[in-house]
Amino acid sequence: MSGGGFGFSNVFSADPDGEFYLPEKNKEAAKYLPSGLLAFSDDFAGGYYVLSVTDGRAEDPVLYWNSDGGLIETEFDDVLEFVVRYAYEPA
Numbered sequence: 001m002s003g004g005g006f007g008f009s010n011v012f013s014a015d016p017d018g019e020f021y022l023p024e025k026n027k028e029a030a031k032y033l034p035s036g037l038l039a040f041s042d043d044f045a046g047g048y049y050v051l052s053v054t055d056g057r058a059e060d061p062v063l064y065w066n067s068d069g070g071l072i073e074t075e076f077d078d079v080l081e082f083v084v085r086y087a088y089e090p091a
Helices: 022-029 079-088
Strands: 004-006 009-011 037-042 048-054 057-066 070-073
Touching: 009 037, 009 079, 022 037, 037 057, 037 079, 057 079
Parallel strands: none
Antiparallel strands: 004 009, 037 048, 048 057, 057 070
């Protein structure tokens, strides 16, 4: 999977040849995100779904960041819950 649209969500990918390559998307997101966050999806409107990074390791739960509201908790315990919810239902 090269990332991008997955149902009603947008998921970054481990495919270095894909348009949604996770390291490249995070390089772009770093212009906006506070340090210590790993973006794995965007909301198509400038916000990102992220995981906290501690000692080089991404950790649950899923958080949401946007420039208007900052960092907030979501209802998702992990990335799988996020994907299941947004792959089949619009936001």
